[in-house]
Amino acid sequence: MPTEQTLRVRSAIQTFLHDRLQDKLSKLAIDDPKRVALEAQFQPATWLQDAARRVKQIQAVTHALKPIHPDARGTNLYRTPTQLPQHELVGSHSLAGNFSSDVVGNAAALDVYKFLKIDIDGISLLDLLLAGDDAALHALSDDEQQAKEWASAFISLTQERGAGISSHARAKQLYWMVGSDASADEDYHLLAPLYATSLAHAVYQDVQEARFGEANKQARAARREGKMHDGVFRDYPQLAVQKLGGTKPQNISQLNSERGGNNYLLASLPPSWRSRLRAPWGIRSVIDEVLLHREGVRAGIQALLDFLLTDPPANTETRRQVDEHVAGLIDDLVLMAAELQREWAQAYGETWTADARCKLVAAEQLWLNPQRAQHDEEFNAQWQAMDWPAQIGHRFGNWLNAQLAGKLPVGEAEHRQWQKELLLDEGEGGWASTLHSARTANAAPQYIPSRKGNAP
Numbered sequence: 001m002p003t004e005q006t007l008r009v010r011s012a013i014q015t016f017l018h019d020r021l022q023d024k025l026s027k028l029a030i031d032d033p034k035r036v037a038l039e040a041q042f043q044p045a046t047w048l049q050d051a052a053r054r055v056k057q058i059q060a061v062t063h064a065l066k067p068i069h070p071d072a073r074g075t076n077l078y079r080t081p082t083q084l085p086q087h088e089l090v091g092s093h094s095l096a097g098n099f100s101s102d103v104v105g106n107a108a109a110l111d112v113y114k115f116l117k118i119d120i121d122g123i124s125l126l127d128l129l130l131a132g133d134d135a136a137l138h139a140l141s142d143d144e145q146q147a148k149e150w151a152s153a154f155i156s157l158t159q160e161r162g163a164g165i166s167s168h169a170r171a172k173q174l175y176w177m178v179g180s181d182a183s184a185d186e187d188y189h190l191l192a193p194l195y196a197t198s199l200a201h202a203v204y205q206d207v208q209e210a211r212f213g214e215a216n217k218q219a220r221a222a223r224r225e226g227k228m229h230d231g232v233f234r235d236y237p238q239l240a241v242q243k244l245g246g247t248k249p250q251n252i253s254q255l256n257s258e259r260g261g262n263n264y265l266l267a268s269l270p271p272s273w274r275s276r277l278r279a280p281w282g283i284r285s286v287i288d289e290v291l292l293h294r295e296g297v298r299a300g301i302q303a304l305l306d307f308l309l310t311d312p313p314a315n316t317e318t319r320r321q322v323d324e325h326v327a328g329l330i331d332d333l334v335l336m337a338a339e340l341q342r343e344w345a346q347a348y349g350e351t352w353t354a355d356a357r358c359k360l361v362a363a364e365q366l367w368l369n370p371q372r373a374q375h376d377e378e379f380n381a382q383w384q385a386m387d388w389p390a391q392i393g394h395r396f397g398n399w400l401n402a403q404l405a406g407k408l409p410v411g412e413a414e415h416r417q418w419q420k421e422l423l424l425d426e427g428e429g430g431w432a433s434t435l436h437s438a439r440t441a442n443a444a445p446q447y448i449p450s451r452k453g454n455a456p
Contacts, residue, residue: 002138009125009139012118017042020111048140051112052153058105058113060126060157062092065171066104066252067195067244067263074168076104077194078158092199102197102255103157110254116154129155167192200263201255207264210234238267280344281357285364286336287392287399294336300328301403308408326400326421333396333422334431337368345371353379363391370438389435393419 002010021042028035040046061076078101084093092099103113116126120136128136129151141147167173171192179187210216215231222229242263245252249261256263283289291297304325312318344352350371353360360368366379366388373380382388397419401410425431 003135005135006138009120009128009136012120012125013115013139014044016115016118017044017047045141048150051115052150054106054109055112055153055157057109058103058157059159059161060101060103060113061253062099062101062196062198063194064102064104064197064253065168065194067197067256068172068193069168069170070245070252072168072170074171074192075160075165077160092196095198095202098202099198100201100255101158102201102253104253107248107250107257110250110257112154113157113254116157126154126157130158197253197255201259203266204259204262204264207236207239210236236264236266238269240265240267280340280348280352280360280368281355282359284359285361285395286340286368287333287364287395290340291333291336291399292403294332297329297332300325300332301400304329305404305407308404323421326418327425329400330396330422330425330431334425334434338434340368341370344368351375363388363395367392386439389423390419393423396422 021038024038025035028038041050059076060078062079063077065072065074065076079092081093081095081097081099084091086093103110116124116129118125120128125136137147137151138144140150173190173192175188176191177187178189181187216234219229219231219233220235221227222231223233242265243261244256244263245261249259250257252261278290292301304322307321307325312321348355351369352358353365353369353372354376358365362382365372366383370383373383394415397415397417400418401415404410404414422431425433
């Protein structure tokens with residue numbers, strides 16, 4: 001007596017056969033004599049016998065050779081994600097249990113694969129047979145021996161075909177270095193890569209959802225209109241599409257046919273950095289108006305403030321910790337200057353400080369636009385005079401005191417200390433070493449004059 005599960009599987013099989021038969025009959029006239037032959041052909045026992053024979057013409061795969069070259073003949077592999085080595089890089093193993101197996105071979109036999117993909121409570125008929133499910137086995141036939149023969153034939157869909165693993169002259173190959181001697185043949189493995197068709201299908205589905213899915217459409221519209229949105233917007237810029245199979249994508253594989261031959265290639269490009277630096281016009285002082293807005297600067301000031309508010313003892317360790325906090329802020333200042341010198345000269349020309357829109361104080365013009373000294377004799381003379389570095393130090397001391405004022409009693413002594421730490425910063429890439437390199441390059445005096453008077 002068939003079990004309830006057997007009857008459910010058998011019903012699913014009958015529904016599949018009935019639907020395919022009706023699709024074919026709908027194309028024939030009522031009195032067409034071919035209708036009788038078709039109805040006989042789609043009797044369950046007859047169709048299953050034929051399917052068990054034709055299944056040898058196709059193979060279930062997760063890694064296929066034909067997408068590499070349409071005329072390549074060699075081994076295809078069926079490896080579930082759990083059978084693959086697990087590592088941190090994205091690959092077929094990342095699909096876990098949510099993957100689509102593909103099928104290659106004679107396109108005329110693809111209906112057998114569709115049959116084996118019949119869904120029974122979220123599990124395919126093929127997976128049930130692979131798991132040795134008794135209900136699925138008995139659903140094929142009341143004759144147990146016959147059912148086992150058919151099941152064995154259907155299961156062979158996932159097995160490697162041929163006498164052994166082989167490649168082909170038209171398959172791609174590459175030498176992968178596994179040793180340390182590039183001149184030694186034995187330090188290479190010869191690899192024959194296969195197309196990860198299950199992974200390609202998962203990527204295609206994800207990109208399609210991002211491009212045309214309703215949820216992402218709403219997120220895209222909100223982003224375009226500058227509106228708040230609870231969802232996440234996903235985008236794949238600079239996509240390329242590789243067409244496989246031409247006008248007959250089914251000749252490559254079943255999944256390739258479902259994609260219409262389209263296979264997405266993600267952009268493989270170095271990052272194109274877009275400067276977040278603002279235009280120089282209208283700024284009187286980058287120390288006062290730009291530095292504080294750089295990433296990490298506010299946090300650095302807060303860390304210094306938090307430490308000083310603990311009222312640490314006046315000893316060497318306290319001085320060391322204060323110096324470390326201030327050194328971090330000096331690093332930010334030096335990095336900012338390097339970026340501004342490069343970016344503004346590239347964007348606005350090497351004499352950008354001569355533009356009437358530039359409102360920077362004279363010392364900061366000399367600091368941030370050294371390129372102008374090569375084109376402007378008067379500007380070069382001011383740069384060579386080398387009194388502007390002390391003015392930058394004075395401005396930095398004023399700025400840092402202003403950040404701490406109101407929370408700590410800071411004054412002239414602290415100001416002198418901050419200025420001194422900037423001007424004597426001899427670390428690699430620090431203020432003093434950077435300035436020394438600039439002075440050498442421009443044959444300027446090798447000293448920083450003491451600052452006199454107030455900075456402009």
